[in-house]
Amino acid sequence: MTATTALQAEKVTPRHRVRRISDKTIQTAFILPTMVLLILWNIFPLFYSLYLSFTEYSVISGAPPRWVGFENYRNVLSDPLIWKYFALTGRFALLSVGLQTIIGFAMAMIVRAKFRGSGFITTLILIPMMLSPVVVGKFWAMIYNPTFGPLNYLLGMPPPRGPDWLANPEFALWSVVLVDVWMWSPFVMLLCLSGLKAIPEYLYEAAAIDRASAWFQFWRITLPQVAPLLMIAILFRTIEAFKQFDVVMGLTGGGPGDATELIAVKLYRIAFLGRFDTGIASAFAYIVLIIIIAISNLYIRYLNRLRGEA
Template sequence: MTMAVSPPFLPPAFAKNENSRGFLQWINAPERRGPLLVAPALALLFLINIMPLLWSFGLSFFNYRANRLSAPKFKGLENYTDLLNDDRVWERFVTTGIIVSSSVALQLIIGFGLAMLFARKFPLRRLALMLVLTPMMLSFVSVAIFFKLFYDPTLGALSWVVSLVTDESFALLSTPTGAILGIVIADAWMWSPFVMLLVLAGLVSVPGYLYEAAEIDRASPWKRFRTITFPYVKSLLLLALLFRTIETFKTFDLVFLITEGGPGSSTETIAIYAYRLGFQFFRTSEASALAYLILFVVIVLTSIYLYVVKRRNAPEEV
């Protein structure tokens, strides 16, 4: 006959130490070390990015002004419908589209030309490359102030050069076309080196034996470019097109500091209009809704890019 043996009695303090030791062993297990290391970063990301994002998205469905103490009133999709039916919003989208298309096209042309130039070795190539990459490393504020002074009709270098020919001062930013041109030049000057780096990465990856075979076959320079060079850089050009289109679409600092959206509202991009709605007119809910409309446009542009890349890389059916 066997008798049940009761567990030994443990003092409360000793039992508490045993429980804490067991918890430490559980939490320090190898399978939990990875999540524990990532947990602080995820918590910080949630507090800094996710929480404001969710709050602003919920705010876009209410009638709320930051300068009033009244409680927000639910409006549903009314803020979105009002913005979509507002002609001023569509005018800003058109202005943004003109600036984006002009600037990105100029960046692709200049960047591709610079990449073709620096793909070859020549004296002082490294020094010239460092100088060309300098604009990309500057801040938006410094570039904007530099070009604002450069375009100044009284003391600007551009006005001084034009006055040598016409004996009159020249104000490029005084007309809508000139103001858009000034913004496009400043943005292209700053970000063409970025396009150049992407294209240059594709050019240096082209095998040399392909060019040697083309020379043996006596292929023309245009045919060598079309059949050898361009296929290697086409995907990188599309990537540069995506990055620069998205960034230029959201541009704010450069335009605001150079023209402040003027003359009139001819250079007021959609990002500047969202800023004015939220921080000058205190129409906080409408500004939040407009920000999500901008986000929707960016997602559409990204989806179009991915669709084009997928169609280009898909195998052809026989």
């Protein structure tokens, strides 16, 4: 008996040696590459750009960064043009996110009811947000085109009567807003839909028995129950609106003049066109970051208050 056990032990040992990698090692082996990439691509640039934001530096000049303290920040914040672009971005965010909220919520209310083909329609509605923003920008530029674009035809204004949407300073921002709304309302819809589906039917039944009006049911049952998810959708979309870049580049490139010069577009110009003002661009990027964090924080605080009540 003892002999057999010893024999078995002998047989088992070499196999054990092959598997000698401990759980800890495996854990490290999986995490390490990600950590290295994260540090290289995210954390290092974060701190390096913070350093650069305090220097006079251009990536194409060949000269080393020269420490200038807060001068870059002073320059950016005292430039009236930058403030104009911030205001423009704020307006863009307000219009775009506002419309997305209303349209997304309305679409969610419509597809919430189960009808023949509602699943298929929901999927169709979600397609725009799966597309690449640059592609979206390019083909909407074609739709808007005053000579061959279908939009003016559909509006009953064939050329040469229809407006040039993207070249007209009055319409350009609205044209960008429209595309952003087209692309991202489905995202708001998706979040609202999951909120709507979680509302138990008996709440509506109880309200109906109590003779509550449809308006009351919406105001007191539907909206409060969806509100937390709706707020998250608005938060995400607001942050994205402040970072909006690729759709604008695809559509107008910031023009005509500076009618659609959102801050992200302006930032791109400072950083990668003309003199490549890396130092100033870094400072600008940090200012944008701080503003986005501030807005998000206000939102999240409001959101938590809302949760506390519900």
